[in-house]
Every structure is written in structure tokens, then in C-alpha cells.
Amino acid sequence: MSLIGNLYSSSIGRKFIMAITGLVLVGFVFGHLVGNLQIFLPPDHINGYAHFLQGLGPVLWLVRLVLLVCVGLHIWAAIALTAESRAARGAQAYGVKKWLHATWASRAMRWTGVIVFFFILYHLAHFTLGIAGHETFKTQLPEWTMQHDAKELGITLAKQGEVVHDVYSMVFLGFQNPVVSIFYIIATSLLSVHLLHGIESLFQTIGWRNGTWACCLRRAVTGLVILYFLGNLLIPGAILTGLAKPAEGTAAAMLGCTACHAASVPATAVHN
DSSP, X not given: OOHHHHHHHSHHHHHHHHHHHHHHHHHHHHHHHHHXXXXXXXXXXXHXXXXXXXXXXXXXXXXXXXXXXXXXXXXXXXXXXXHHHHHHHOSOOOSSOOOOHHHHHHHTHHHHHHHHHHHHHHHIIIIISOOSSOGGGGTSOOEEEOSSOEEETTEEEEOTTOEEEOHHHHHHHHHTSHHHHHHHHHHHHHHHHHHHHHHHHHHHHTTOOOTTTHHHXXXXXXXXXXXXXXXXXXXHHHHHHTSSOOOTTSHHHHHSOGGGGSOSSXXXXXXX
């Protein structure tokens, strides 16, 4: 049997598929969070970043396709391994059930998967397609004129004077809706539970977890996941409570609630 065939037909192969796809997805969600946290900087930052990603064209869709394949393979491997485990266990229940930290997180993955799946659909509709955000944006996405060059690692993301999508305003106005913010918080909390089990299992599968430092690994993973959750909580939490206010001249400042008009982040930009 070929190597590919072994990966799909054996338990070890399926665990390896879960580990590799999980590693890719973990890298994506943490990178995605870093990009989103730019919402607390002047609009040029996140709008330039979003413009650069949109400008990748076919490359961006290729990345999306790879991520979609990883999600599909990850779900398939999880279902296959669960079914195999149940078949091996048989109909006889365990005499004693010992609930471990990883076991609890693993059992919760069914529900986390469902919620996160719908969250991904909403997230794509809101920020990629622009059909689930503010009523004004369902017919036309807001625009922003770059006030400065946006650069990262020496790469120009967007040039001064360039008109780009105002993702900054889409985020602010989206999270001013309590239903959207609460759903986002619930979804990212369940995703955090998923990561809590998944990252530790990843180390187990590739052989980097042993009895000597298993306890330290669990603490490190738990701390990392808590930081991830707090980072995601900060965005809707600060916007919904009004602690973060949109910059003057943005669509968010013009269309938001009255409290949002007293922007705490000064900007010299003029919205087009």
C-alpha cells in the first residue's frame, strides 16, 4: 500500500493528518488574531493590511483553498478516529470513567466544531463578502483614503492617497451589535477549548510530549490559549462597551451610535 494510502487507512496516519492540518490551522488563527488587533491602531494599519491581502488575488484564493482542505481533512480524521475508537471499545461501557482535562476538551469538540463552523460562515459573509454587516454595507462597502503609506517588514501594503475598503469601520460597526459580539465571544471561547486539546495532542502525535515535561507543556498550552481568548475577547468587548471609539472621518464614526462620534483616536483623514 502506498504512503498516501497508509495515511488515510491507519490510525497513526489519521492522527498524523490531524496533527499536520491542526498545525496549519493553529498558525492561521494566531496570525489572524494579530492582524485583527490592528483595529486598535489608526485606520491606515488594518485597512492597508486588508488591502494587501485582497490584492493577492489568486494567491489569496489558493491560501483559502489550502485552509479549506485542511479543515476538511481535520474534520474527517477526527470523525474517523472517533468511530474507530468506539468500534474498538465495543458496546460494553467502562466500569470507571476518569474525566481528564484533555478528555473534557476532546468531548466538547463536537459542539465547538458546530459553532465554529457557523462562525466561519458568518465571518466570511461579514468581512469577505460584506453581506452580513451593517445595513449600509450590504449594497456598497465603505471606502477609506490612505493618509500614509502602510508598510510591514519593508513591504508596502497600501500607498498614501490610495482608496481602499474601510475594513476598520466594518469591524467597529459590526461589533457594536450586541448579538454579533456575543456570538463572536462564544465562538472564540469554544475555539479556545478546541485549541486547548488540539495543541497538546499535536505535541503528543509528533512525539514531543513525554512524562518529563508533560505538566509544563500543559501549562504552557493553557497560558497560550488563555492569551488567545483574551485577545479575541478584547476586540468586541472594547467596541461594545465603548472603551474603544472609532477614528474621526471613518464610516464607523459617521454611522455609529452617538457615543462613537466623540472619537478618542484623532485622525486627519477625510472619508470618501
